[in-house]
Amino acid sequence: MAESYEANHTIQSFDANSGDIAGDARTALEKDGVICLRGAFDSSWLAVIEEGIIEALAGASADLEIVKRENDKGRFSFSSGAWRSVKPFQRFIFNSSLPDLVWPLLDSPTLTLFYDFLLIKEAHSDSALTPWHQDHSYYPLDGTKVVNSWVALDHIPLESALRFLIGSHNPPVLYRAVDFDNPNTSYRHARSELPLPPIDMDIPVAATELQPGDMLVWWSHMLHCAPGNQLPRRRAAFSVNWLGDDITYNGQPALDTYIDSSLSRGDAIVSQKFPVVRKVN
Numbered sequence: 001m002a003e004s005y006e007a008n009h010t011i012q013s014f015d016a017n018s019g020d021i022a023g024d025a026r027t028a029l030e031k032d033g034v035i036c037l038r039g040a041f042d043s044s045w046l047a048v049i050e051e052g053i054i055e056a057l058a059g060a061s062a063d064l065e066i067v068k069r070e071n072d073k074g075r076f077s078f079s080s081g082a083w084r085s086v087k088p089f090q091r092f093i094f095n096s097s098l099p100d101l102v103w104p105l106l107d108s109p110t111l112t113l114f115y116d117f118l119l120i121k122e123a124h125s126d127s128a129l130t131p132w133h134q135d136h137s138y139y140p141l142d143g144t145k146v147v148n149s150w151v152a153l154d155h156i157p158l159e160s161a162l163r164f165l166i167g168s169h170n171p172p173v174l175y176r177a178v179d180f181d182n183p184n185t186s187y188r189h190a191r192s193e194l195p196l197p198p199i200d201m202d203i204p205v206a207a208t209e210l211q212p213g214d215m216l217v218w219w220s221h222m223l224h225c226a227p228g229n230q231l232p233r234r235r236a237a238f239s240v241n242w243l244g245d246d247i248t249y250n251g252q253p254a255l256d257t258y259i260d261s262s263l264s265r266g267d268a269i270v271s272q273k274f275p276v277v278r279k280v281n
């Protein structure tokens with residue numbers, strides 16, 4: 001299973017400020033599995049996220065990892081589920097237009113916050129590859145209405161952009177989780193009865209250049225990967241994962257970020273850890 005491929009297709013893009021997110025953008029997301037919302041956030045909201053990054057890297061995030069791979073000059077930093085301890089992340093998630101951009105795409109009467117994820121690939125973190133995978137493989141969840149909203153904090157050219165296998169979310173087949181540090185070893189919570197992600201190069205591989213404030217949105221069953229950062233500058237993003245009304249908890253072994261001991265198998269995802277952010281009155 002190769003870790004990256006040359007993109008031969010462009011992700012469909014839409015103006016985040018057009019007021020028609022529930023129309024063509026949702027149709028494209030259903031068909032392709034990923035879309036780009038251009039100009040979703042201005043510099044003032046990006047500055048709020050940057051405040052949160054300073055706090056997270058200084059120790060406010062309880063789930064922070066910083067990896068420097070052999071022969072790389074730069075490091076790869078990531079944290080998840082930091083919104084409860086990092087107030088700027090909390091402000092961005094709850095007070096910006098983020099929930100209202102995502103909610104219409106889910107076609108759900110509710111929108112539930114699952115978790116946030118910060119990822120920073122420093123300059124010349126060349127080996128910080130993200131292997132082909134689907135997000136849903138790592139989640140103790142049943143259902144299909146799970147999306148990742150991934151906000152670019154820097155200019156991301158095509159050579160360091162995420163790649164997606166167009167339409168690989170449909171039908172929503174669950175594949176085995178892979179280890180990000182070494183795709184040739186078994187991930188600690190992998191379900192061995194599931195098949196590894198099949199990478200069919202007859203399917204279009206899509207990518208797009210991103211400007212700061214652009215946002216990718218994709219379904220959790222979508223197969224995707226990313227190259228390392230060979231640029232002489234940082235490549236960073238802040239993503240938030242959301243749940244719709246068909247999602248239930250299955251209690252499969254998973255990282256603590258995705259686990260809530262107050263939930264039982266078959267429960268709808270409603271808890272203090274996973275709050276409902278929007279709902280139809």
